[in-house]
Structure formats: structure tokens, C-alpha cells
Amino acid sequence: MKTHAKGYDSTLSLRELLSGISPDRLSAALTVLLGAPARVVSANGAWVMGNAPPLAENAKRLPLTHDLETAGHLETAAADEARARAAANLLELFMQSGARYFMASEMHIEVVKADYEELQRRHAALMESEARYKALAENLEMRVKEQVNTIESARRQLYQAEKLASVGQLAAGVAHEINNPIGFIRSNLGTAQSYVQKFQSVAGQVKSSGNAALATAWQTADLDFVLADFPSLLQESVDGADRVARIVSDLKGFSSIDQAEEEIVDLNDCIRSACNVATNQINSRADLKLALGELPPLRCKAGHLSQVFLNLLLNAAQAMKERGEIRIQSGIENGQIVIRFSDTGCGIPPEVLPRIFDPFFTTQDVGSGSGLGLTVSRDIITAHGGNIEVESEVGTGTTFTIYLPVNKP
Numbered sequence: 001m002k003t004h005a006k007g008y009d010s011t012l013s014l015r016e017l018l019s020g021i022s023p024d025r026l027s028a029a030l031t032v033l034l035g036a037p038a039r040v041v042s043a044n045g046a047w048v049m050g051n052a053p054p055l056a057e058n059a060k061r062l063p064l065t066h067d068l069e070t071a072g073h074l075e076t077a078a079a080d081e082a083r084a085r086a087a088a089n090l091l092e093l094f095m096q097s098g099a100r101y102f103m104a105s106e107m108h109i110e111v112v113k114a115d116y117e118e119l120q121r122r123h124a125a126l127m128e129s130e131a132r133y134k135a136l137a138e139n140l141e142m143r144v145k146e147q148v149n150t151i152e153s154a155r156r157q158l159y160q161a162e163k164l165a166s167v168g169q170l171a172a173g174v175a176h177e178i179n180n181p182i183g184f185i186r187s188n189l190g191t192a193q194s195y196v197q198k199f200q201s202v203a204g205q206v207k208s209s210g211n212a213a214l215a216t217a218w219q220t221a222d223l224d225f226v227l228a229d230f231p232s233l234l235q236e237s238v239d240g241a242d243r244v245a246r247i248v249s250d251l252k253g254f255s256s257i258d259q260a261e262e263e264i265v266d267l268n269d270c271i272r273s274a275c276n277v278a279t280n281q282i283n284s285r286a287d288l289k290l291a292l293g294e295l296p297p298l299r300c301k302a303g304h305l306s307q308v309f310l311n312l313l314l315n316a317a318q319a320m321k322e323r324g325e326i327r328i329q330s331g332i333e334n335g336q337i338v339i340r341f342s343d344t345g346c347g348i349p350p351e352v353l354p355r356i357f358d359p360f361f362t363t364q365d366v367g368s369g370s371g372l373g374l375t376v377s378r379d380i381i382t383a384h385g386g387n388i389e390v391e392s393e394v395g396t397g398t399t400f401t402i403y404l405p406v407n408k409p
Contacts, residue, residue, distance in 0.1 A: 012102055014042045014064065014072035017095040023049040026094075030076075033090075034083050038076035040064070040091065048072060062088040066095045178244065186241040193234050200227050265302040267337065267404075268292045268330055274309035275328075282313065285320040286343065293331035299407050304380045311373040312341040312400050319345025319398060336386075337404040348392035356390065 018026070018040070027050040030038045039050030055075050062084055064072045074088045203223070218224075275288060282288050316326045324344035331338055348356065357378045381388045386404035 015048050017098040020098050030087055033087055034076050034078035036078040042072045043070050060084050064091055182244050189238045196230050262299050263302055264297045264299050267295050270302055270306045271309050274306050278313045282317050285317045286324045286326045289327045291329045308377040308380050311377050316343035319343055321346050339402040342399040344397040347394040347396055
């Protein structure tokens with residue numbers, strides 16, 4: 001029986017101690033050395049080598065010791081005691097040599113096992129380290145992609161912001177320059193209306209004065225028609241001036257798109273302003289219908305959202321190959337502000353639909369668009385915590401749906 005521990009600790013049998021020597025050659029050598037038959041048995045009397053049948057009862061039986069314990073016996077019929085003892089000593093030397101061999105072998109196995117376990121441990125550590133570095137590399141690659149996307153998004157927004165800032169400055173200048181003359185034109189029209197009323201109040205007196213020359217001149221100038229038609233002309237002019245004033249007011253709203261401050265607005269007002277600004281480009285292509293539901297006040301960058309609405313309106317108008325309809329709906333659905341821009345235009349092909357928000361992608365002719373309108377619109381909606389979806393069918397039309405979270409009190 002053998003037991004293995006950290007060091008060498010082994011109990012070897014006699015057969016194991018002599019296992020490194022050829023039994024036949026050792027038996028033959030003992031017979032020649034002793035000049036008589038001999039055999040080796042274990043401590044319990046089991047045959048190990050040499051003469052197989054037991055020897056005579058008067059045969060010598062010498063103990064074979066190892067580590068101060070009797071491991072077996074040498075049995076021989078030799079008469080010479082000294083030779084028998086010498087043979088026993090020789091066997092004990094062989095046993096010691098075998099024990100050293102087993103000890104060296106066991107120690108070698110322990111060292112090899114320890115080295116193998118250490119190698120396995122280092123291999124496991126290396127695999128773990130490799131896995132960590134691989135995960136780190138993948139995470140780093142993902143973070144780099146996210147950073148690149150963030151930089152690209154910021155670059156697009158900066159480009160669009162610079163463009164919008166220029167448009168805003170131009171709009172502000174135009175609005176300022178128009179606002180002043182429109183103001184005094186509107187005032188003068190009001191005064192002119194009061195003057196016409198005065199002329200109308202004295203018209204009866206002039207015609208009934210009995211002055212034939214004055215009456216003839218009145219009829220020749222057809223002043224009755226003038227006094228009847230002039231108020232409607234003035235009213236049309238007043239309405240036109242008021243419309244120009246509203247457009248100027250909307251331009252002022254768009255002139256603030258480069259401002260970073262948020263404000264609380266009704267998005268329906270922003271939609272109406274965008275419609276007023278785009279009226280000239282829409283009227284020739286489509287009928288505009290509004291179905292605006294009641295919306296809660298929203299804290300947002302109103303100029304930016306107005307630009308989104310204007311982009312969607314202009315895209316819808318450009319999608320019209322023949323006169324169609326643009327419909328804008330707003331309302332609350334599932335606790336969100338929902339705004340839909342629907343048109344009856346040409347629609348978007350399925351193979352193109354997944355790319356419409358890609359930067360610089362456009363289906364228009366070269367030079368007709370930058371390909372950033374929808375990209376920036378999506379970025380603006382995302383920056384407000386919302387999202388934008390699109391549904392389209394070729395030949396039927398397209399619907400863009402904007403979802404925005406309601407501000408929590």
C-alpha cells in the first residue's frame with residue numbers, strides 16, 4: 001500500500017523494493033553465491049523470487065530489513081553462515097537502492113504534478129487575462145464608436161446650428177425692417193378708413209345741395225361707386241397688412257432658433273408658425289389641413305422644434321408630384337405628446353426607407369438638398385427625450401410621427 005503526500009511518504013512491499021532487478025538473474029546469482037538453492041519470501045511468507053517450493057525445515061531463514069522493519073526473509077539451504085549473511089546484506093542493498101529509486105520517482109512525479117498544476121494555473125490566469133483584455137478591447141471599440149457617433153452628431157448639429165443661426169439673423173433683420181413700414185402702413189390704412197367714413201357722411205349733403213355743377217362732377221367721377229368700393233379695398237389692404245404682420249411675427253420666432261435657452265410653449269403655436277412660414281411653398285402643391293388637439297405646455301427649445309416642423313412640411317410639399325393634401329394632427333396618446341405629419345405624396349421606396357435619417361442621404365437632385373434635414377430633425381427630437389417614426393407606401397403617401405414626453409411638474 002502506498003500513500004502520497006506533499007513530500008515522500010511511502011511504505012513499499014518487498015516485491016516493489018526488488019522490482020528493479022530481474023528475478024531470474026538475481027535467483028541465479030544467489031544460487032551461485034550461496035552454492036545452494038535459495039528463495040526470497042515476504043514478511044507474511046508469500047513467495048517473491050528464487051526457488052518456488054519451500055525448502056527443507058532446517059534451511060536458514062535470514063530477515064531482510066528496510067527502514068528498521070522486516071520486509072521479508074531470505075531462505076537458503078547453504079551451510080555457510082557468512083555467505084548467507086552476505087547474500088542477505090546484498091539483498092538489503094538492492095532494497096535500499098529500490099527504495100531510493102521509488103523515492104526519486106515519487107518526488108519526480110510530485111514535482112511534475114506541481115509544475116503541471118502551476119502551468120494549469122498560469123494557463124487559466126492567462127486565459128482569464130486574455131478574456132479581460134478581449135472584453136476591454138470590445139468595450140473600448142464600442143466606446144470609440146459611441147464617441148465617434150457623438151462627435152459626428154455634434155458636428156452635424158453644429159453645422160446645422162451655424163446654418164440656422166445665419167438664417168435666424170437674416171430672418172431677424174428682415175422681420176425688423178418689414179415690421180416698421182408695416183406698422184405705419186397699418187396705421188395709415190386705419191386712418192384712411194376713418195377718412196372714407198367722413199366722405200360718406202357728407203356725400204348726401206353734396207348730392208342734395210342743388211349745385212348742378214357739383215352734382216355733375218360727382219356723377220362724372222362716379223364717386224358713389226368709389227365710396228362704395230373704397231371701404232372694401234381698404235379692408236382687404238388691412239387684412240393683407242395683418243397677414244404680413246403675422247408672418248413677420250413668425251419670422252421673429254424662427255430668428256431665435258440659435259438660442260440655447262429653453263422656454264415653455266404650446267407646440268400647436270409652433271406648428272401654426274411653421275405653417276405660416278411655409279405657406280408660399282405649400283399652397284402651390286397641397287391643401288393644408290390642421291387637426292390640432294389640446295396640448296399641455298412644454299418646456300423645450302421652441303426654435304429647434306419649429307425647425308423640425310418646417311423641415312417635415314417642406315419635405316411633404318416636395319413629395320407632391322401633383323396637388324395633394326398635407327394633414328397635421330396633434331394630441332396626447334399614452335401620456336406622450338404625439339404629432340403626425342401625413343401627406344399624399346409619392347411615398348418612399350422600402351429599400352430607401354431605412355436610410356432616410358442617415359447624414360447627407362437625399363433622394364433629391366444634386367444641389368437640391370444637403371441631406372441633413374431629417375438627420376438634424378431626428379437629433380433635435382432625441383435631444384428632447386423623444387423619438388420620430390416613419391411609415392410610407394409608394395404611391396400612397398408618408399406619415400412622420402413625433403413622440404415627445406410630457407414635462408413632469
